[in-house]
Amino acid sequence: MFETILDEEERGQVGIGTLIVFIAMVLVAAIAAGVLINTAGFLQTQAEATGEESTAQVSERVQVVSQSGVISDDAAGSGEKGIGSLEFVVASAPGAGNVDLDEVTAELVGADGQETFQLQDNPPVTDVNIFTNGNDNVLTDNSDRAEVSIDLEALNDPYELTEGDSLTVTFTTAAGASTTTEIRVPTTLVGENSDSVRL
Structure with missing residues (x-):
């Protein structure tokens, strides 16, 4: 069922490949999270400004x-x-x-x-x-x-x-x-x- 890897060099190459894929996934997730956080911050700022202007147009x-x-x-x-x-x-x-x-x-x-x-x-x-x-x-x-x-x-x-x-x-x-x-x-x-x- 499981293939036994007898060659030690081949075993290390499989581990490095998995590590590279894992790091790539972490980087992609970090970049996506950064974009989402920046977008959320921009939308929050815009919503606050719009709310203040709307309030001013009603109450001022x-x-x-x-x-x-x-x-x-x-x-x-x-x-x-x-x-x-x-x-x-x-x-x-x-x-x-x-x-x-x-x-x-x-x-x-x-x-x-x-x-x-x-x-x-x-x-x-x-x-x-x-x-x-x-x-x-x-x-x-x-x-x-x-x-x-x-x-x-x-x-x-x-x-x-x-x-x-x-x-x-x-x-x-x-x-x-x-x-x-x-x-x-x-x-x-x-x-x-x-x-x-x-x-």
């Missing part, structure tokens, strides 16, 4: 606490009573980190078309005032509040917002998280020029 946003408008007897030169500027009180959303309001983009969409600009780009069109933590225009805590004023009459194309009109305002942070609010002007504005009215 501002929320509108209140919104109002300033009455103008001649809204955007139309000769009609309307809203001359908008005032928003904003805060960072729950779970958000620091939100730099200078990097927030505002988009206005209504009957007069679309207007997009960064809050820092167009003074005196926009004005940002932090109530609680100084003048750096960064919301660092959920308790921080800031007033954002948008002068509709000072835009490149003055925005006419008269009685009964509506306007959609979207604030988008640098992380890409958006907050949309709807402005509806009452059909009858009660108040004098420069009075504030809740919208």
Whole structure:
């Protein structure tokens, strides 16, 4: 059943061949394991980055606490009573980190078309005032509040917002998280020029 090897030299050659095959198998397994570990590490890093970006796009946003408008007897030169500027009180959303309001983009969409600009780009069109933590225009805590004023009459194309009109305002942070609010002007504005009215 078993062949007896009588020649000692032949016996050693069989052992060396087996050893070479064994070492080759170990090397192949080591290389395959190295490739798998590298791939797993790369996928883990990519998954963490994707998770952080996705979380930022959901949580790194501002929320509108209140919104109002300033009455103008001649809204955007139309000769009609309307809203001359908008005032928003904003805060960072729950779970958000620091939100730099200078990097927030505002988009206005209504009957007069679309207007997009960064809050820092167009003074005196926009004005940002932090109530609680100084003048750096960064919301660092959920308790921080800031007033954002948008002068509709000072835009490149003055925005006419008269009685009964509506306007959609979207604030988008640098992380890409958006907050949309709807402005509806009452059909009858009660108040004098420069009075504030809740919208």
